Amino acid sequence: xxxxxxxxxxxxxxxxxxxxxxxxxxxxxxxxxxxxxxxxxxxxxxxxxxxxxxxxxxxxxxxxxxxxxxxxxxxxxxxxxxxxxxxxxxxxxxxxxxxxxxxxxxxxxxxxxxxxxxxxxxxxxxxxxxxxxxxxxxxxxxxxxxxxxxxxxxxxxxxxxxxxxxxxxxxxxxxxxxxxxxxxxxxxxxxxxxxxxxxxxxxxxxxxxxxxxxxxxxxxxxxxxxxxxxxxxxxxxxxxxxxxxxxxxxxxxxxxxxxxxxxxxx
Numbered sequence: 633x634x635x636x637x638x639x640x641x642x643x644x645x646x647x648x649x650x651x652x653x654x655x656x657x658x659x660x661x662x663x664x665x666x667x668x669x670x671x672x673x674x675x676x677x678x679x680x681x682x683x684x685x686x687x688x689x690x691x692x693x694x695x696x697x698x699x700x701x702x703x704x705x706x707x708x709x710x711x712x713x714x715x716x717x718x719x720x721x722x723x724x725x726x727x728x729x730x731x732x733x734x735x736x737x738x739x740x741x742x743x744x745x746x747x748x749x750x751x752x753x754x755x756x757x758x759x760x761x762x763x764x765x766x767x768x769x770x771x772x773x774x775x776x777x778x779x780x781x782x783x784x785x786x787x788x789x790x791x792x793x794x795x796x797x798x799x800x801x802x803x804x805x806x807x808x809x810x811x812x813x814x815x816x817x818x819x820x821x822x823x824x825x826x827x828x829x830x831x832x833x834x835x836x837x838x839x840x841x842x843x844x845x846x847x848x849x850x851x852x853x854x855x856x857x858x859x860x861x862x863x864x865x866x867x868x869x870x871x872x873x874x875x876x877x878x879x880x881x882x883x884x885x886x887x888x889x890x891x892x893x894x895x896x897x898x
Contacts, residue, residue: 682715695739738777741780746784771891787811850868
């Protein structure tokens with residue numbers, strides 16, 4: 633997969649990342665992988681529909697796949713909580729990752745979230761602890777992990793599924809410490825300056841590739857034209873299968889040390 637220079641502004645990419653018609657993590661799980669079987673529930677409280685996950689095959693490799701899912705319309709967004717997981721969503725993800733570790737399945741996560749749900753009920757059920765535990769457990773998970781950012785990657789809600797051996801971003805996705813609206817509200821006390829904030833926050837895939845926050849950009853355009861989704865899916869499938877096999881070939885100690893050093897350099 634070749635990488636091309638983006639000619640779009642950060643604000644334009646932000647709009648594309650938030651587009652409700654954008655291909656969703658669930659669609660990637662159902663098209664890039666074979667025989668996807670979804671699992672439900674965190675075995676503590678509930679089944680958070682904002683987090684999807686289960687087992688599947690990637691070019692013959694058994695893998696665990698997890699994603700944060702937004703809705704395409706109001707009804708589905710209400711069901712999915714607009715892609716903002718509650719603590720039970722992160723606990724479901726962790727349950728699946730620990731199961732993957734037990735059965736030696738690589739983990740692939742797909743992230744598209746404005747951030748974790750910040751309502752009082754989420755705080756009461758331990759949102760911060762759930763995110764922190766995911767960070768701790770993923771840092772030492774004894775199987776390969778790849779995280780793919782497909783749209784928005786907001787704050788701790790995104791990094792809770794982003795502690796990986798490699799982070800990949802689709803060309804029109806973003807990854808940031810908070811939303812441009814929140815950034816503008818804090819810095820300038822004026823959320824209407826969000827478009828200005830987006831341009832200075834270094835949130836695009838190209839910015840983050842340059843800063844070594846992400847390792848690979850998945851092209852969505854060629855010669856200025858949008859690629860057909862089937863081409864994106866095919867290229868993503870090939871790249872994931874190749875990288876998973878490379879990571880599986882590493883001795884466990886080397887895999888974990890490389891992951892540790894990846895995050896230490898920040």
